[in-house]
Amino acid sequence: MGVDEGExxxxxxxxKSSVALVNTSPDGLSAGQVLLSSRIADDLGVxxxxxxxxxxHPPPLSVQAIRSAVHGKPLTKDMCYAIVGDVxxxxxxxxxxxxxxxxxxxxxxxxxxxENMARAMADSxxxxxxxxxxxxKHSVGGVPGNKVSLLIVPIVAAAGLxxxxxxxxxxxxxxxxADTMEVLAPVDLDPAEFRRAALKAGGAIVxxxxxxxxxxxxxxxxxxxxxxxxxxxxxxxxxxMSKKLAVGANYLVVDLPxxxxxxxxxxxxxxxxxxxxxxxxxxLGVYVTCGLTYGSQPVGHAVGPALEAREALExxxxxxxxxxxxxxxxxxxxLLEASxxxxxxxxxxxxxxxxxxxxxxxxxxxxxxxxxxxxNVRPKDIQIGAHWAKTESPADGYVVEVNNSAINAVAKxxxxxxxxxxxxxxxxxxxxxxxxxxxxxxVYSEHESKLSEALDLVQRLKPMTxxxxxxxxxxxxx
Amino acid sequence: MGVDEGExxxxxxxxKSSVALVNTSPDGLSAGQVLLSSRIADDLGVxxxxxxxxxxHPPPLSVQAIRSAVHGKPLTKDMCYAIVGDVxxxxxxxxxxxxxxxxxxxxxxxxxxxENMARAMADSxxxxxxxxxxxxKHSVGGVPGNKVSLLIVPIVAAAGLxxxxxxxxxxxxxxxxADTMEVLAPVDLDPAEFRRAALKAGGAIVxxxxxxxxxxxxxxxxxxxxxxxxxxxxxxxxxxMSKKLAVGANYLVVDLPxxxxxxxxxxxxxxxxxxxxxxxxxxLGVYVTCGLTYGSQPVGHAVGPALEAREALExxxxxxxxxxxxxxxxxxxxLLEASxxxxxxxxxxxxxxxxxxxxxxxxxxxxxxxxxxxxNVRPKDIQIGAHWAKTESPADGYVVEVNNSAINAVAKxxxxxxxxxxxxxxxxxxxxxxxxxxxxxxVYSEHESKLSEALDLVQRLKPMTxxxxxxxxxxxxx
Numbered sequence: 005m006g007v008d009e010g011e012x013x014x015x016x017x018x019x020k021s022s023v024a025l026v027n028t029s030p031d032g033l034s035a036g037q038v039l040l041s042s043r044i045a046d047d048l049g050v051x052x053x054x055x056x057x058x059x060x061h062p063p064p065l066s067v068q069a070i071r072s073a074v075h076g077k078p079l080t081k082d083m084c085y086a087i088v089g090d091v092x093x094x095x096x097x098x099x100x101x102x103x104x105x106x107x108x109x110x111x112x113x114x115x116x117x118x119e120n121m122a123r124a125m126a127d128s129x130x131x132x133x134x135x136x137x138x139x140x141k142h143s144v145g146g147v148p149g150n151k152v153s154l155l156i157v158p159i160v161a162a163a164g165l166x167x168x169x170x171x172x173x174x175x176x177x178x179x180x181x182a183d184t185m186e187v188l189a190p191v192d193l194d195p196a197e198f199r200r201a202a203l204k205a206g207g208a209i210v211x212x213x214x215x216x217x218x219x220x221x222x223x224x225x226x227x228x229x230x231x232x233x234x235x236x237x238x239x240x241x242x243x244x245m246s247k248k249l250a251v252g253a254n255y256l257v258v259d260l261p262x263x264x265x266x267x268x269x270x271x272x273x274x275x276x277x278x279x280x281x282x283x284x285x286x287x288l289g290v291y292v293t294c295g296l297t298y299g300s301q302p303v304g305h306a307v308g309p310a311l312e313a314r315e316a317l318e319x320x321x322x323x324x325x326x327x328x329x330x331x332x333x334x335x336x337x338x339l340l341e342a343s344x345x346x347x348x349x350x351x352x353x354x355x356x357x358x359x360x361x362x363x364x365x366x367x368x369x370x371x372x373x374x375x376x377x378x379x380n381v382r383p384k385d386i387q388i389g390a391h392w393a394k395t396e397s398p399a400d401g402y403v404v405e406v407n408n409s410a411i412n413a414v415a416k417x418x419x420x421x422x423x424x425x426x427x428x429x430x431x432x433x434x435x436x437x438x439x440x441x442x443x444x445x446x447v448y449s450e451h452e453s454k455l456s457e458a459l460d461l462v463q464r465l466k467p468m469t470x471x472x473x474x475x476x477x478x479x480x481x482x
Numbered sequence: 483m484g485v486d487e488g489e490x491x492x493x494x495x496x497x498k499s500s501v502a503l504v505n506t507s508p509d510g511l512s513a514g515q516v517l518l519s520s521r522i523a524d525d526l527g528v529x530x531x532x533x534x535x536x537x538x539h540p541p542p543l544s545v546q547a548i549r550s551a552v553h554g555k556p557l558t559k560d561m562c563y564a565i566v567g568d569v570x571x572x573x574x575x576x577x578x579x580x581x582x583x584x585x586x587x588x589x590x591x592x593x594x595x596x597e598n599m600a601r602a603m604a605d606s607x608x609x610x611x612x613x614x615x616x617x618x619k620h621s622v623g624g625v626p627g628n629k630v631s632l633l634i635v636p637i638v639a640a641a642g643l644x645x646x647x648x649x650x651x652x653x654x655x656x657x658x659x660a661d662t663m664e665v666l667a668p669v670d671l672d673p674a675e676f677r678r679a680a681l682k683a684g685g686a687i688v689x690x691x692x693x694x695x696x697x698x699x700x701x702x703x704x705x706x707x708x709x710x711x712x713x714x715x716x717x718x719x720x721x722x723m724s725k726k727l728a729v730g731a732n733y734l735v736v737d738l739p740x741x742x743x744x745x746x747x748x749x750x751x752x753x754x755x756x757x758x759x760x761x762x763x764x765x766l767g768v769y770v771t772c773g774l775t776y777g778s779q780p781v782g783h784a785v786g787p788a789l790e791a792r793e794a795l796e797x798x799x800x801x802x803x804x805x806x807x808x809x810x811x812x813x814x815x816x817l818l819e820a821s822x823x824x825x826x827x828x829x830x831x832x833x834x835x836x837x838x839x840x841x842x843x844x845x846x847x848x849x850x851x852x853x854x855x856x857x858n859v860r861p862k863d864i865q866i867g868a869h870w871a872k873t874e875s876p877a878d879g880y881v882v883e884v885n886n887s888a889i890n891a892v893a894k895x896x897x898x899x900x901x902x903x904x905x906x907x908x909x910x911x912x913x914x915x916x917x918x919x920x921x922x923x924x925v926y927s928e929h930e931s932k933l934s935e936a937l938d939l940v941q942r943l944k945p946m947t948x949x950x951x952x953x954x955x956x957x958x959x960x
Contacts, residue, residue, distance in 0.1 A: 010709030102577035110588040231488030
């Protein structure tokens with residue numbers, strides 16, 4: 005037929021037909037035979053041995069669009085919808101999806117295209133309506149221990165605003181917000197449950213995975229962006245905003261951590277992306293405020309689902325680390341200002357007051373209860389991994405660096421995020437003065453073997469640098 | 483385990499282990515179960531139900547290299563070898579291979595990298611040695627009917643030089659050189675057969691597919707470049723030169739067709755690629771001469787395997803079209819000059835003399851015989867599709883355009899290249915004066931149904947434009 009691997013054919017049986025990608029691996033097939041995927045066999049309603057017709061099918065609009073993008077040409081609105089639709093329907097090969105994402109990383113993608121892509125992604129899935137003004141928050145990733153949503157949501161909800169927050173599970177980090185919240189309450193709510201819980205408590209923190217919001221995005225992240233460690237700015241913008249469109253967000257604060265080891269390493273990058281978030285929000289009817297935050301070391305001291313949930317609960321009780329308190333109230337303050345409840349410049353003070361008054365903690369207990377968790381949970385009830393060890397400072401001096409990616413790697417080796425109790429507790433951070441033998445890190449795990457793997461990594465990666473310590477001895481063996 | 487789709491795990495059983503790409507489709511699996519590909523099951527020697535250990539495996543160097551290239555960084559020699567090795571071993575996902583090729587299209591790839599990639603690709607497969615000086619020829623694709631190899635090989639061999647030419651089957655065109663040659667003789671020779679045939683006749687034209695030369699290249703073309711219609715210049719250079727390194731070519735002429743509808747649309751593009759071919763040849767020890775040729779319409783009149791083979795045989799007998807004669811002798815002349823047999827500027831005249839004397843035809847019969855074909859084949863013995871129709875000029879005037887891609891599409895619709903007898907015969911070319919009703923094209927097919935599909939395409943695509951003819955009427959229906 006002159007059709008090669010990766011091209012498409014139409015497979016027909018009676019009245020029914022379906023379009024299939026061609027794979028020419030010859031295992032066990034003889035001339036005149038085809039092997040259909042179970043999806044296509046189901047579409048056609050055929051069993052083993054049935055006769056089907058196979059004919060050439062030209063590349064769909066989505067593939068023409070990807071080829072065009074790969075050659076540097078802009079995507080029209082129809083093309084954006086075609087790509088997104090075919091991603092969701094599973095009609096694109098992995099190679100086609102990868103080519104699309106890589107081209108987005110290289111091409112100069114216009115705001116028109118990002119807007120069309122965000123709309124196409126939002127329209128490809130479920131949409132929720134709350135019939136009230138919706139506030140929302142998003143953190144661009146990369147900083148370990150960034151559990152600020154667990155403070156921002158109850159602060160904002162305690163002010164009487166509605167903040168139904170959807171979150172991801174971890175893709176590359178030791179704990180996504182959904183993983184952390186799951187320590188306190190169920191997060192895998194369906195759309196109706198999510199809506200009910202959010203309206204009841206005024207806020208919610210759930211996993212986006214069961215809501216079916218902008219599913220194209222999740223597929224591209226899993227199949228391409230994560231395996232290739234690639235996150236083009238245009239896709240990041242469209243991705244975040246499509247999720248926000250899908251929940252009908254009116255006001256959004258975006259947390260942009262800048263620093264070594266984050267996605268945004270320089271302030272120029274972060275200013276550029278902030279301008280794009282704001283412009284895209286304007287086009288889509290979402291009022292966006294960006295908060296640039298310090299991202300060169302973990303937020304607070306805890307990294308890993310249970311450790312982070314415990315630290316968030318302590319912070320809501322007024323006993324948390326200063327960096328977590330400051331960052332959470334600053335970002336919550338931006339939403340309070342956007343709402344008009346606080347005057348410009350006064351949002352943070354209002355957020356601090358809500359937190360210090362205990363209202364945010366009470367609101368968090370309502371949120372936990374509405375999602376089906378135990379509202380009376382105390383920090384000491386949260387189970388931390390039983391196997392643990394501490395590492396000590398090898399010298400006197402100041403801590404001059406905490407390496408985000410090394411902390412992530414150690415926490416993951418210890419078992420996070422799947423083992424909720426696994427993770428790392430930082431006993432010192434940048435600027436701390438330490439003496440030889442003082443604790444630097446505590447590593448927790450649910451399994452002895454994973455603890456020892458994590459400790460090996462600490463030796464190799466040295467996640468914390470004390471000025472004056474020996475970084476390496478050469479030759480290494482003696 | 484915290485391992486997601488597209489990441490790698492090490493699967494072990496007893497002493498044996500193998501690295502596998504993770505696919506998280508849950509069909510029929512429960513927790514603690516894994517489904518292994520048959521390749522990995524064979525590697526490990528395990529049957530259904532056996533116990534295996536699964537642990538995280540970090541991304542191999544090839545994947546780190548691809549990520550690095552995607553982020554715009556240059557590839558080292560080790561990285562080139564790692565990518566090529568893992569492509570050949572089937573250790574890269576389609577998404578990874580696509581990301582690699584797309585990045586090569588966007589990145590400014592240095593000549594050092596192209597050289598390393600060409601060497602890595604050549605070293606990844608079979609290498610042949612002929613123990614004589616080897617002459618070779620390559621045409622950059624895109625022009626229909628480009629059967630010049632069937633003239634150049636016998637001309638050059640008749641001059642006493644060795645020209646063992648490997649060719650591809652069609653990927654996107656109605657006939658690759660291997661498809662056309664196969665009408666006259668077997669082309670799927672193994673390395674030993676190829677070597678014997680080439681040394682016996684002084685030349686050969688075989689399919690590269692059974693020789694195992696630079697296999698990485700074929701995999702990337704099939705899996706990525708063809709499905710995505712993408713052919714980055716750096717990959718094209720490395721690809722061509724790796725095949726030439728693998729046959730030990732010393733002198734190479736590269737045919738660079740320039741024109742509308744070819745890969746090289748402007749003379750700037752063609753000059754740039756010519757300079758790169760020459761420089762790359764210098765680095766690799768291959769003396770390269772480039773011939774820029776006219777590519778805006780088909781070469782000769784015939785498009786499709788049997789029609790082209792017949793036209794080549796007629797041209798060797800002195801009865802072929804002028805454009806084919808001119809182009810073939812010009813390119814053959816460049817090799818004769820490179821060899822020193824002809825003085826500079828005298829190669830074409832020497833090639834013409836060899837062709838006109840009948841020596842090239844006699845040599846072609848030796849080549850056909852050495853490959854196992856019938857040396858006495860005559861043009862009229864070649865079977866052309868029994869179903870045919872002609873299209874007529876709709877107006878008096880000059881032919882002002884022949885559209886390459888439309889001609890390709892019509893010939894493919896008629897059944898080429900798999901139906902050897904299918905194709906198109908151009909009864910007029912650019913500059914011909916035609917009268918209303920004069921024939922423009924003859925379309926041949928082995929099947930009535932394909933003929934009618936091809937004729938439908940002629941109506942839609944209008945492959946030939948006669949100045950003054952009505953191109954379209956609006957509205958189209960009435």
